Amino acid sequence: MKTLIQHGRIISASDDYVADILIDGELISAIGKDLAVNAEQTIDASGMLIFPGGIDPHVHLEMPFMGTFSSDTYETGTRAALYGGTTTVIDFILQKQGNSLRAALDEWSGRATGNAVGDYSFHMAVTDFNDSTKGEIKEMIDEGITSFKTFMAYKGALMIDDRQMIGLMEEVKQQGGIVTVHATNGDMIDYLVQKNVSEGKRAPIYHYLSQPEVTEAEASERFADMTNYTECPGYIVHLTCEGALNAVRNATRRNQKVFVETCIQYLVLDASLYEQDFDGAKWVMSPPLREKKDQATLWAGINQGLVQVVGTDHCPFTWEQKQMGKDDFSKIPNGHPAIEHRMELLFSEGVNKGKISLNKYVEVTSTNAAKIFGMFPKKGTISVGGDADIVILDPSVKHTISAKTHHMNTDYSGYEGWDLSGKVKSVLLRGKVVIDDNKCLVEKGYGQFVKRKKVSGII
Ligand code: URP
Ligand code: ZN
Ligand code: ZN
Numbered sequence: 001m002k003t004l005i006q007h008g009r010i011i012s013a014s015d016d017y018v019a020d021i022l023i024d025g026e027l028i029s030a031i032g033k034d035l036a037v038n039a040e041q042t043i044d045a046s047g048m049l050i051f052p053g054g055i056d057p058h059v060h061l062e063m064p065f066m067g068t069f070s071s072d073t074y075e076t077g078t079r080a081a082l083y084g085g086t087t088t089v090i091d092f093i094l095q096k097q098g099n100s101l102r103a104a105l106d107e108w109s110g111r112a113t114g115n116a117v118g119d120y121s122f123h124m125a126v127t128d129f130n131d132s133t134k135g136e137i138k139e140m141i142d143e144g145i146t147s148f149k150t151f152m153a154y155k156g157a158l159m160i161d162d163r164q165m166i167g168l169m170e171e172v173k174q175q176g177g178i179v180t181v182h183a184t185n186g187d188m189i190d191y192l193v194q195k196n197v198s199e200g201k202r203a204p205i206y207h208y209l210s211q212p213e214v215t216e217a218e219a220s221e222r223f224a225d226m227t228n229y230t231e232c233p234g235y236i237v238h239l240t241c242e243g244a245l246n247a248v249r250n251a252t253r254r255n256q257k258v259f260v261e262t263c264i265q266y267l268v269l270d271a272s273l274y275e276q277d278f279d280g281a282k283w284v285m286s287p288p289l290r291e292k293k294d295q296a297t298l299w300a301g302i303n304q305g306l307v308q309v310v311g312t313d314h315c316p317f318t319w320e321q322k323q324m325g326k327d328d329f330s331k332i333p334n335g336h337p338a339i340e341h342r343m344e345l346l347f348s349e350g351v352n353k354g355k356i357s358l359n360k361y362v363e364v365t366s367t368n369a370a371k372i373f374g375m376f377p378k379k380g381t382i383s384v385g386g387d388a389d390i391v392i393l394d395p396s397v398k399h400t401i402s403a404k405t406h407h408m409n410t411d412y413s414g415y416e417g418w419d420l421s422g423k424v425k426s427v428l429l430r431g432k433v434v435i436d437d438n439k440c441l442v443e444k445g446y447g448q449f450v451k452r453k454k455v456s457g458i459i
Contacts, residue, residue, distance in 0.1 A: 001025065001040050003431060008045030008392065011358045012052065012381055013367040021050070023388040026430035031384060041433075043426065045392050051362055052382050053087030053389025053429060054343045055369040057123075058237055058261060058311035061091050062111050066333045067324065071316045072409045074111060075444040077339055078118035080407040082435050085343035085391040085424040088119040088379055088450060089314075090369075092149055094158065097128040101136040105143065109449075116447025117440070118429060119389075121373070123180060125149040127157075129164035137171045144451025146177045146374050147235070152219045153186035153286065162226070169232035176454030178233040178259075178372070183219040183244065184211060184287055193330050204280035207329040208271050208288040216287050217243025224251040224258045233457025235259040235372060238313045240266045240287045242297040248306055257457060259372050261309040262298050264342045265414065268349050270295060281322045282414050284332040285313065299355050308368040308459070310346055314339035316410040337408045341401060341415060347393065348420040374453035388431040397423035407440075 003023040010019055010031070022030040022037055030037070061077040063070040072080065074091075081089055093108040095101050101124055112120060124145050126133060137148070150165055151158040160168070165179075172179050192210040196202070201209075220236055224247055227234035239245060239260050251258050271289045274280040283289055301307040315335025325332025338345075343365055350356040356364070370380020377386050398421050403413040427435035434442045 001431070002037070003041040003043065004035065004037060004039035005043045005045050005050065005390065005392070008048050008050035010050045010382055011362050013359055013363040016358060021382065021390070023428070023431045026387060028382065028384055028386055028388045031382070043392070047396070048425060049358070049393045049395055050382065051085070051391040051393065052366045052380055053391055053427065054085045054365045055088045055375070055380060056081060056086045056311050056314065056339060056342060057090040057309060057369045057373055058263065058313045059089045059091050059339055060315040060335065063092065063094065063315065065315070066331070068317065068321050068333055070335060071318050071321065072314070072339070074115040074120065074447070075117055076407070076409040077314065078116045078120060078447050079440055080340040082118045082427055082429065082440060083407050083424065083438070084340040085393065085427055086118070086339065087389040087427065087429045088121070088375070089339070090121045090123055090373060092125050093122045094125045095127045095133070101126070101133060101140055105140070105145070112449070114445050117442060117444050118447045119450050120447055121450040121452055123147045123149045125151070125158065126168055127151065127160060129160055129168045134167065134171050137177065138175045141175050141177055141454060146452045146455055147180055148172050148177055149180045151182045152223065153182055153184040153189055155186040155190045159186040162222070165226055166230060169226060169230035173230055173232035178235055178455045178457060179227070180235040180237055181223050182238070183216060183223045183236050185215040185219045188215045197328060197330055202328045204278060204284050204329050204332065205274040207284045207332065208274045211286060211288050213241045213243045213290065216241055217247055220244040221247035221250070224248060224256065227258060228254065228256050233455055235261065237261050238263050238266070238287060238311070239307070241290045241294040245297055245301050245306060252306070259309070260301070260307045261311050262307050263311050263313045264338055264345050265336060266290060267295055267298055267310070268345060269414070278326060281325060281332045282412055283336055284325070284329065284334055285315070285336050286334045302356055302360060302364060308364065308372065310342065310364040312338035312342045316408055318410050319412050336414045337410045338414070340406055340408050343391065344420050344422060344424060345415065347422045352421050368459060371459040372455065374455045375450060379450065388428055390428040391424060392426040393422055394425045395422045399423050
C-alpha cells in the first residue's frame with residue numbers, strides 16, 4: 001500500500017522545508033516537491049508540521065514496584081503514547097536480585113508480546129551484577145537490548161554498589177553497549193527518609209526534602225567519573241537539577257561525553273506542588289520536582305547540547321494506589337503519568353514559548369534517543385529507507401489536558417486543566433495511520449519489538 005502525505009512542513013533535527021512524503025508499505029520511499037505518483041491513500045498536510053515519530057526512552061509499563069504495579073499495561077500505555085505522537089517507547093526490564101537477566105527478559109516479553117499497540121524496546125536493569133550476570137551481557141546485546149540500567153538508589157530493592165557498577169561498565173564497554181543510571185545517592189536518601197519518618201514528618205513534602213539536590217549532584221559526578229575511568233558510554237536518566245548538570249558540564253571539560261535525559265515534568269513543574277497536603281502525592285516521584293532555577297538550567301542545558309533527550313519516566317499509578325502512602329510518604333508509589341503528553345507539552349511550553357527551536361524539539365523528542373540507543377536511522381528521522389513513523393501536528397489547535405479525556409490508565413492528571421497550543425492530528429507508525437483525529441485505528445498486537453544495534457557513545 002502506498003500513502004502520499006502532501007504539502008506538509010517537514011521538520012528534522014537539522015532541516016525545515018515543505019515537501020511531499022511517499023510511503024510504500026512500512027517505509028518512506030521518496031521525499032520531494034509535488035511528487036507525481038499514484039497512491040492508494042493521500043493525506044493533505046497543508047499548514048501542518050511533520051515530525052519523526054516521538055521516541056520516549058524512559059517508561060515503566062506494568063512494572064512491579066513498591067508493592068504494586070504501575071497502572072498502564074503495554075496495551076494502554078503504548079496506545080496513550082500514540083495519541084500523543086510517541087510511536088516508540090523503551091521500557092525497563094528489572095532483573096530480580098538472585099535471578100538471571102534471561103528470566104527477567106522472558107517475564108517482560110511475556111507481558112509485552114502481542115499486547116503493545118505502538119513499537120517498543122527494552123533497557124535491561126541490572127540489579128545484581130555477579131559472574132553469572134556478567135556472562136549474560138553479550139547475550140542481551142545479541143537480543144537487541146544494548147542498554148543496561150543501574151540504580152544508585154532504592155536501597156535494599158534495586159540499588160547496586162560502586163563495585164558492581166565498575167564491573168558492569170567494564171563488561172558493557174567490552175560488548176558494545178551503554179550503561180544508564182538513576183543517579184542519586186541511595187544511602188543519603190535512605191538516611192533522610194528514615195529520619196523524617198521517625199520524627200513524624202510523613203506528608204508528601206518530606207519526600208522532596210529527603211532527596212535534596214546534593215544527593216543527585218554527588219551521584220551524577222560519581223557516575224561520570226566511573227564512566228570516565230572505564231571508558232564505558234554513559235547516560236543519566238531523569239536529571240533534574242543544576243548541581244547534577246554541573247557535574248556533567250565538568251565532565252565535558254575533559255572531553256568526556258555523558259549523555260543526559262531530563263523529563264518533561266522537570267521542565268514545566270516545580271516543587272511548590274508539594275506544599276498541599278496529600279494532593280502533593282500526585283507528583284511524588286524520584287528524583288522529586290525541583291526549583292524554578294533548576295528549570296532554567298535544564299532549558300539552557302538543552303540549548304547548550306548538555307541535555308540530549310526529553311523523556312517522561314512515565315510510571316503511572318491510580319489515586320487509590322497513591323493512598324498506600326496516606327500516612328507515610330515513603331510508601332507512596334513513586335512516579336507520575338506523562339507518556340501521552342510529552343510531545344504536546346514540550347511543543348506548547350518549549351517551542352511556542354520560544355525556549356527551544358523546532359529542530360531542537362525534534363532532536364530531544366526523537367532523533368537523539370534513536371542515535372544514542374542504536375535505532376537510527378530506522379527510527380528518529382524522516383528519511384528515505386527509514387520506518388514511516390510520522391507525526392502530523394496542527395499548530396493552530398488549542399486544547400486542555402484532563403484525566404476525563406486522556407487515554408492513560410489512571411484517574412488523575414498531573415497537568416489537569418493545562419491549556420496547550422498545538423495538537424497531534426494524525427500519527428503513522430510503520431506506514432499505517434494509527435491515530436487520526438483523536439481516534440486510534442489499530443488494535444493491540446500492532447506494536448513490534450525494536451531490536452537495537454550496538455552503540456558507540458558518540459552521536
Ligand atoms: O519515581 C519514579 N521515577 N518512578 C519510577 C522508577 C524510577 O526511578 O525511574
Ligand atoms: Zn529512576
Ligand atoms: Zn524511571
